[in-house]
Amino acid sequence: MRSNQAYPGENKWKGWLYLLPGFLIYLGFTFYPILETVRTSFYEWNGFSARRDWIGLQNYRVMFYDAQFTNAFLHNLIFILFFCVLPVLLGLLLASLLTRKTLPGMTFFRTVLFLPQVISMVVVGVIWRWIFNPQFGPLNILLKAVGLGSLTRAWLGDFALALPAVGSVGTWVQYGFCMILFLAGMQHISEEYYEASSLDGANAFQQFLHITIPGLRAEIGVALVTTIIAALRVFDLVYVTTRGGPGNATLVVGFLIYRSAFQQNRIGYASAVATVLMIIILAISLLIRRLQNGNEEAKE
Amino acid sequence: MKRMRLTIAILLALAMILGACQGSQKPAQTQAPATEETTLVVWDQFYRDVESQVMDTLNAEFEAAHPGVKIERVVKTLDDLKVTLKLALSEANGPDVAQVNQGRSDMGAMVEAGLLLPLDSYLAKYNWGSVFSTSVASRNSFTPDGKTFGQGNLYGVSPTAEVVGVYYNKTMFKKNGWEVPQTFEEFEALLAKIKESGQTPISFGSLDGWNAIHEFSAIQHLLVSLDYINNLTYGVNNVSFKTEENIKAAAILQQWAKAGYFTEGYPGIGYDDSNALFKAGNGAMTITGSWLAGELINDTDQEFGFFLMPPFEGKKALAIGGVGIPFAIRKTSTKADLAAEYLNWMISPRAAELWAKAGMLPAMALPEGADIDTDNLFGDTLRAWDAINKGNAVGHYIDWATPTFYDTLVAELQKLLGSISTPEDFVSAVQKDYEAYLSK
Secondary structure, three states: OOOOOOOOOOOOOHHHHHHHHHHHHHHHHHHHHHHHHHHHOOEEOOOOOOOOEEOOOHHHHHHHHOHHHHHHHHHHHHHHHHHHHHHHHHHHHHHHHHHHOOOOOHHHHHHHHHHHHHOOHHHHHHHHHHHOOOOOOHHHHHHHHOOOHHHOOOHHHOOOOHHHHHHHHHHHHHHHHHHHHHHHHHHOOOHHHHHHHHHOOOOHHHHHHHHHHHHOHHHHHHHHHHHHHHHHHOOHHHHHHOOOOOOOOOOOHHHHHHHHHHHOOOHHHHHHHHHHHHHHHHHHHHHHHHHHHHHHHHHO | OHHHHHHHHHHHHHHHHHHHHHHHHOOOOOOOOOOOOEEEEEEEOOOOHHHHHHHHHHHHHHHHHOOOEEEEEEEOOHHHHHHHHHHHHOOOOOOOEEEOOOOHHHHHHHHHOOOEOOOHHHHHHOOHHHOOOHHHHHOOEEOOOOOOEOOOEEOOEOOEEEEEEEEEEHHHHHHHOOOOOOOHHHHHHHHHHHHHOOOOOEOOOOOOOHHHHHHHHHHHHHHOOHHHHHHHHHOOOOOOOOOHHHHHHHHHHHHHHHOOOEOOOHHHOOHHHHHHHHHOOOOOEEEEEHHHHHHHHOOOOOOEEEEOOOOOOOOOOOEOEEEOOOEEEEOOOOOHHHHHHHHHHHOOHHHHHHHHHOOOOEOOOOOOOOOOOOOOHHHHHHHHHHHHHHOOOEOOOHHHOOOOHHHHHHHHHHHHHOOOOOHHHHHHHHHHHHHHHHOO
């Protein structure tokens, strides 16, 4: 009852002061750079010369007609399948398998399955570049060893397969995060629901569909937002594995921004692309939050 | 009392944050006078083992000869250097000396932004004119506005020379009775013969992209004139990329890919990996630059040789080549004279000797009586460089031509190699990029 009131003699504003250092850091290192990026997107600038020319919306116009931007964005959308849809499904499956019965060594399995999430993306890229190597990579060696030599490919250099190959690395990284999230969520679902439903004759799949999934609504929402963001802003993985190649078969928006800004000295254009990417990510995140909240209200 | 302490704590925290911000903006004021310790910050991209040791030796000897001077060396890969250097050079406490890649998007852009010190006064002071020719100097020169490449002020000095040619596995050649080809026709016949014997004719990997440019351009240099390649690279006299010669070169490269002359799975193999495979005896030849020689001499039971891409019957051949990435001085460096002294050391006879001993081509002449064995791979590259240098056949890295040329060439060559596009599509796509640049 007194949460909004200060103790007698206490400064009401003191609480805000505690937030100040964090807020200043946020202002300086997040908010200001974003503003500066948006501002730069209206200029033509090479990044270090003193001269920058105001060109209004020209960068955005160029981007609209840039086939590479459309191409890159399409690849990001395909990555949503690999970074978001597959990991969420896999995460649900693994989480329900790991909670159903307590087996010896469960902590070990949880840890191992979560491990990819902990490794830095650059290291992940280096590891998979080696796994995919057509000459001495374990993947092709394995395929040959089991008599599937005809399936061996130059995975990262194949025009049709490079994108799914990089994408599946994304799945490998993301599913552990989804799994841990869902495991935590499942602790909150009361055991009684399962007992009652099994008395009524529900099987495991029905329980999963009607108890587990609705119970994990909030966690699924979080998983969707974070993994979709990861799919849209991916850069490091592509940089380390394929550099957008072969041709532009794995070009993503993040890499296009890097290439324009640091290899071609088109900071203005890169900023415009970055601004659009940011707006798209914000819009999608808000949409998911909306849908989730809408669901919750409908339930209550 | 309690509140007082809290307020003080917050103020202290704020002061620390502000102090940190300020500290990074101000140039260090407590710079030591020259008599005490002076630190020269040097950024280079000699990251491979053998190269790196040469730099360490040169730095140590420079420190020994200049008491009180300390070299702080920062090593980066070329990619890393390209990305970080522009920002670092615009800082008041950035590197004093750095290797700056030639070409418009690097050196040109930095000259335009006023980040590099013109070296013409040092050129006179140290008599560098006797160390390297004007044709070499022009590759490190720009007009002060950064617009015109190949003339104007000197902005860098290169310690090493480079020539792109063919490395071959001597051990393998001897065992199979193969001969070094004298003409391009013989070269192609040899490729077919090696393929027939079940081995890989050319070790190659196009995953990183950039070396595909050398693969194509090495063939291109056999077909075009020196005037053409100069005009194309310096962006003068309105030449086109869409020429019969370029189409022919692209067609030959595509043909090699189709015939299976490259390492199996080459689109998924990176540059360093393909070289490791070649060094291990996988592949009879590889087309790349003389910078690899040092790596191929050590830790291997194979013997390697080097020859220039052989000319078409009755035609004069050029070769991709030039001087290596030059050392330049940051314009705002407070130690410019010391930095110039360092540059002079980098192109001294002693440096030439060390580079040669490490199997790398020095850009400057070797000292008289230097104890260097030339009856080996290094001798091969030295003779190749000599031949094109004296024969006025030193071509260019064509990706210098426009700021976007590198990315365009890499993407289009990968399509060409994968038979996604035809040689005609390839030259058209590249010409589109070139036209867009010229019309600016």
